[in-house]
Amino acid sequence: MSHFLDRLNFFGKPLETFSNGHGAVVNEDRTWENSYRQRWQHDKIVRSTHGVNCTGSCSWKVYVKNGLITWETQQTDYPRTRPDLPNHEPRGCPRGASYSWYVYSAQRVKYPMVRGRLMDMWREARKTMAPVAAWDYISQNPERANQYKSIRGLGGFVRAKWDEVNEIIAAANALTIKKYGPDRIVGFSPIPAMSMVSYAAGTRYLSLIGGVALSFYDWYCDLPPASPQVWGEQTDVPESADWYNSTYLMVWGSNVPMTRTPDAHFYTEVRYKGTKTVAISSDYGEMVKFGDIWLAPKQGTDAALAMAMGHVILKEFHANGKSEYFRGYAKQYTDFPMLVMLKEKNGALVLEYFLRASHLANNLDETNNPEWKTLVIDEASGDISAPAGSIGFRWGESGKWNLEQKAGTSGKPIDPRLSLIDCSDAVLPVGFPYFGGRDADDMLMRNVPVKMVQLADGSAAVVATVYDLTMANYGIDRGLGGGNVAKDFADDVPYTPAWQVKHTGVKAADVITVAREFAENADKTQGKSMVIVGAALNHWYNMDMTYRGIINMLMMCGCVGKSGGGWAHYVGQEKLRPQTGWTPLAFALDWNRPMRQMNGTSFFYAHTSQWRHEKLHTAEIQSPSADGEVEKMALIDYNAKSERMGWLPSAPQLETNPLEVTRAAEAAGKDVVQYAVEQIKSGKLNFSCDDPDNPANFPRNMFVWRSNILGSSGKGHEYFLKYLLGTQNALMSDEDNCIKPKDVKIRPAAEGKLDLLVVLDFRMSTTCLYGDIVLPTATWYEKDDLNTSDMHPFIHPLSEAVQPLWQSKSDWEIYKGIAEKFAEIGGEYLGTQKDLILTPLLHDTPGELGQPFDPKDWRAGECEPIPGKTMPSMTVVERNYRDVYKKFTSIGPLLESIGNGGKGIGWKTGHEIDVLRGINRTVLDEGVSKGQPRLDTAIDAAEMILSLAPETNGHVAVKAWDALSKMTGRDHKHLALSREHDTIRFRDVQAQPRKIISSPTWSGLESEEVSYSAGYTNVHELIPWRTLTGRQQFYQDHLWMRDFGEGLCVYKPAINTKTTTSMLGAKPNGNAEIALNFITPHQKWGIHSTYSDNLRMLTLSRGGPHVWLSEIDAKTA
Known part of the structure; x- marks a missing residue:
């Protein structure tokens, strides 16, 4: 019936x-x-993960039934850990468990779309014009361009065909290259590790045409600048399993249960074996519930708390001589014994350079890079020596870049003296800048034991050790007399526990207890005290002072490089483990070298015109001992000077099209680099950074993929809308009473700088709404890719469980299609061009030995402009734009002729390329790529990464360790020999998570005996840190660091940016007005902006954001 x-x-x-x-x-x-x-029936299970930059990198089972994704659950087949360590699984969270909703949701971008007004003009123009001419007609006419720019963000998209959108993009790129230069084409995509092939697709295309890849990690304040300052490393941290090895665990500003959900079990489990946990957070986050002690400093005052803890540690465990372990660690692995020159400034001695071998007679017999070799005093002989390991030993000579306790040239054993207190020539007052307020002078005079050293020119220099200077900086009373030192912890002297109370609100007794316990534990366990740090601290002005305050505690206690100890900093999914295999793919280094890259902070600060609204004067934040030059420069001037001198990259680079520069040089019959330097010196050729509002210096085309920059990571949203996009905005700030730059040219504000914004996404994000062209990408269950994290040692795949739905494509296929159309249109329009590329003085290259002391400015006539030394390096790259597609889809010959490498070491890769010819097959078509391994698919690209990276190919790992061994003079190959014959292929990681192989490009070990811990190889293999001294550095020897009072760590309170003053009282309505200071912790129902629009998460969160207002603030309203 x-x-x-x-x-x-x-x-x-x-x-x-x-x-x-x-x-x-x-x-x-x-x-x-x-x-x-039938709800739970399925035809197959496919392994995948989520490329959402959550650091989880969890392996998931994706269930498919009748060609449809039905649901997902967590994988449970991770390789087991050793018996004394909990397993990694289960890994996952509610956000990841809801992802399949996106695949079939109304949020999906299903078809290529173009802003309607732009599409109308394009189709009309194409009736009578070629593609490039049509784009020229539309975009270069202000009236026509304004028709589509002014309605960005207001809807009005129309569906287009793939061939049509690719033609618009190719035409726009081709015109921009010829009219303005390839460096006017930029791309923004964050955190490659979360889907590294997808990231590489866009940057490979950009690099082949000469475009610019923008950084990301720094722009939204996730990059901790303290890390490269102290260690010379962007960020390296322990895996979460190493938390379990800790015996005293601080969680400082990191809400582990919420933001590190898959890893939080290590935090909870470690307590059951007796580890004490301390939670430090301004708000009552979830991690506080797991802490034995909760310290709640006022937001933005964490540096004061860290300095007070450091005071306790130095007083009780260093000055009072409690810990021989701490002293031994400090001698070998930190710059504490290094000598610093003191100079007189305004009647007081202040810190200057590290004393170098070049300062002394005969360069102290150091013939190679004596300007870059720092010095210590030998405990036994009293002689000054240059210990091995400083940066001067890294370049130009082999076998002496190590942390053995020997003099570099002679090889004589030395025992560096930490303090001169028992052998000083005098005790002199030294000035230390103080920024904490009116409770003390802005220059604290504290007594320091010093020695007089005769320099090569016959003069005498006053020197002190970093150890003694640090003791004085923290206000430790060592019986040297003088003022501004604390007799005990109750003295209200910077930086005692009593002093910090008025800044942080934390009880002095609690500070003393935690600091004492932290240090006692580290002493007894030889370093197993750990601090988990989150980006909450890094999003404050002066964040490096907060981080260095915490890092100082760890270095004082010998924790860095010890399993269960050290600095565990987690923000985004920054750890791209197979980095050296990925880099040549991502930046087309197999075809052209170098590539163009740009730090996002400088780029967006300049081109969104935020500098025009700057109200903070450098004089307000400078050190009392700074030179007067500081006061004359605005913040944008510092950026521009850094770019001119090669300290930062620049984009665009030169005001003149770099293709025009090379043609002009050839017409003049001169070498291109020589010609460019002459033109720059004469003022006829200018840097773009000096005139950012000149239309010749605008960025013109921008690609955004794997990102919602206008919805979450674009700091200064309204500035983006007004100046970069030229559309409706709610910018409340004006330019009245703003700081005017000294060097950067001021013009009337320019709006709508971008001619074209192309956005790739699987959902209709905020950035899509403002795009000119929106391209539908495959979801994480519809494409093949690779994914790694700093939280665990495995490499995971994203897998195509079903084919991309509607007309979506993977990022690799999208950029491959753009490259094909560009080769067709741009190849004919541009042909072969010579491109002049400016590259900054790069870390991990000999170029970092540019100017050893206070740098000279060529523009000021202080020195000659010398590429690679006093200004950016210059290289000419020939580009045949007809071959862009062929190069995109094949592996180039440079990996065989030059090789591969990373972080200052290199090795041959000919064998791996031959293997890839078998795995990926070779190109058969005639042309530049014939006979080269193919890169047709995303899996081909993944195989390239896996084959070339030491982390996933044991043969490469052994070669890489051998290359490092030649620099250090110590054998490190044993670290990878046991896995020499291991190779990880894409199908392997689809079958089960695979643990990576130890690599010299990272500072920890992948081992069954020890969890990955940053700095482990530095300590146990005596490999130097990549810093000036080769050690972890308490002292930063740079003119600007000294000018702003940050040579040593200090407390700097939150600043008043003065950005809200004009808004106060602007809209009176008869009610009391209050200004709220928001802290914005991560949400529970999303990762960044992803999942916040997911129906399942909206249901759980009851929909909408939450704002918690204190009762005190509420009562004043």
């Missing part, structure tokens, strides 16, 4: 009853139950 008739029989008489009439026997259709039974 039909279902309809069955329903009509609902009120029919039962056939039979039971249970005294309470039950009835029925005869009805029960097929409706099948939907429940």
Whole structure:
């Protein structure tokens, strides 16, 4: 009987009853139950993960039924850990468990779309014009361009065909290259590790045409500048399993249960073996519930708390001589014994350079890079020596870049003296800048033991060790007399526990207890005290002072490089483990070297014109001992000077099209680099950074993929809308009373700088709404890719469980299609061009030995402009734009002729390229790529990464360790020999998570005996840190660091940016007005902006954001 008739029989008489009439026997259709039974049926399970920059990198089972994704659950087949360590699984969170909703949701971008007004003009122009001419007609006419720029963000998209959108993009790129230069084409995509092939697709295309890849990590304040300052490393941290090895664990500003959900079990489990946990957070986050002690400093004052803890550690465990372990660690692994020159400034001695071998007679017999070799005093002999390991030993000579306790040239054993207190020539007052307020002088005079050293020119220099200077900086009373030192912890002297109370609100007794316990534990366990740090601290002005305050505690206690100890800093999914295999793919280094890159902070600060609204004067934040030059420069001037001198990259680079520069040089019959330097010196050729509002210096085309920059990571949203996009905005700030730059040219504000914004996404994000062209990408369950994290040692795949839906494509296929169309249109329009590329003085290259002391400015006439030394390096790259597609889809010859490498070491890769010819097959078509390994698919690209990276290819790992061994003079190959014959392929990681191989490009070990811990190889293999001294540095020897009072760590309170003053009282309505200071912790129901629009998460969160307002603030309203 039909279902309809069955329903009509609902009120029919039962056939039979039971249970005294309470039950009835029925005869009805029960097929409706099948939907429940079949809900969990599936045809196949595919392994994938989520590229959401959450650091989880969790392996998931994706269930497919009848070609549809039905649901997902966590994988449970991770390789087991050693018996004394909890397993990594289960890994996952509610956000990841809801991802399949996106695949079929109304949020999906299903088709290529173009802003309607732009599409109308394009189609009309194409009736009579070629593609490039059509784009020129539309974009270079202010009136026509304004028609589509002014309505960005207001909807009005129309569906387009793939060939049509690729043609618009190719035409726009080709015109921009010829009219303005390839460095006017930029791309923004964050955190490659979360889907590294997808990231590489865009940057490979940009690098082949000469475009610019923008950084990301620094722009939204996730990059901790303290890390490269102290260690010379962007960020390296322990895996979460190493938390379990800690015996004293601080969680400082990191809400582990919420933001590190898959890893939080290590935090909870470590307590059951007796580890004490301390939570430090301004708000009552979830991690506080797991802490034995909760310290709640006022937001923005964490540096004061860290300095006070450092005071306790130095007083009780260093000055009072409690810990021989701490002293031994400090001698070998930190710059504490290094000598610093002191100079007189305004009647006081202040810190200057590290004393170098070049300062002394005969360069102290150091013939190679004596300007870059720092010095110590030998405890036994009293002689000054240059210990091995400083940066001067890294370049130009082999076998002496190590942390052995020996003099570099002679090889004589030395025992560096930490303090001069027992052998000083004098005790002199030294000035230390203080920024904490009116409770003390802005220059604290504290006594320091010093020695007089005769320099090569016959003069005498006053020197002190970093150790003694640090003791004085922290206000430790060592019986040297003088003022501004604390006799005990109750003295209200910077930086005592009593002093910090008025800044942080934390009880002095609690500070003393935690600092003492932290240090006692580290002493007894030889370094197993750990601090988990989150980006909450890094999002404050002067964040490096906060981080260095915490890092100082760890270095004082010998924790860095010890399993279970050290600095565990987690923000985004920054750890791209197979980095050296990925880099040549991502930046087309297999075809052209170098590539163009740009730090996002400088780029966006300049081109969104935020500098025009700057109200903070450098004089307000400078050190009392700074030179007067500081006061004359605005913050944008510092950026511009850094770019001119090669300290920062620049984009665009030169005001003149770099293609025009090379043509002009050839017409003049001169070498291109020589010609460019002459033109720059004469003022005829200018840097773009000096005139950012000149239309010749605008960025013109921008690609955004794997990012919602206008929805979450674009700091200064309204500035983006007004100046970069030229559309409606709610910018409340004006340029009245703003700081005017000294060097950067001021013009009338320019709006709508971008001619074209192309956005790739799988959902209609905020950035898509403002795009000119929106391209539908595959979801994380519809494409093949690779994913790694700093939280665990495994490499995971993203896998194509189903083919991309509607007209979406993977990022690799999208950029491959753009490259093909560009080769067709741009190849004919541009042909072969020579491109002049400016590259900054790069870390981990000999170029970092540019100017050893206070740098000279060539523009000021202080020195000659010398590429690679006093200004950026210059390289000419020839580009045949007809070959862009062929190069995009094949591996180039440079990996065989030059090789590969990273972080200052290199090795040959010919064998790996031959293997890839077998795995990926070779190109058969005639042309530049014939016979080269193919890169047709995303899996081909993944195989390139896995084959070339030491982390996933044991043969490469052994070669890489061998290369490092030649620099250090110590054998490190043993670290990878046991896995020399291991190779990880894409199908391997699809079968099960694979643990990576130890690599010299990272500072920890992948081992069954020890969890990954940053700095482990530095300590146990005596490999120097990549810093000036080769050690972890308490002292930063740079003119600007000294000028702003940050040579040593200090407390700098939160600043008043003065950005809200004009808004106060602007809209009176008769009610009391209050200004709220928001702290914005991560949400529980999303990762960044992803999942916040997911129906399942909206249901759990009850929909909408939450704002918690204190009762005190509420009562004042």
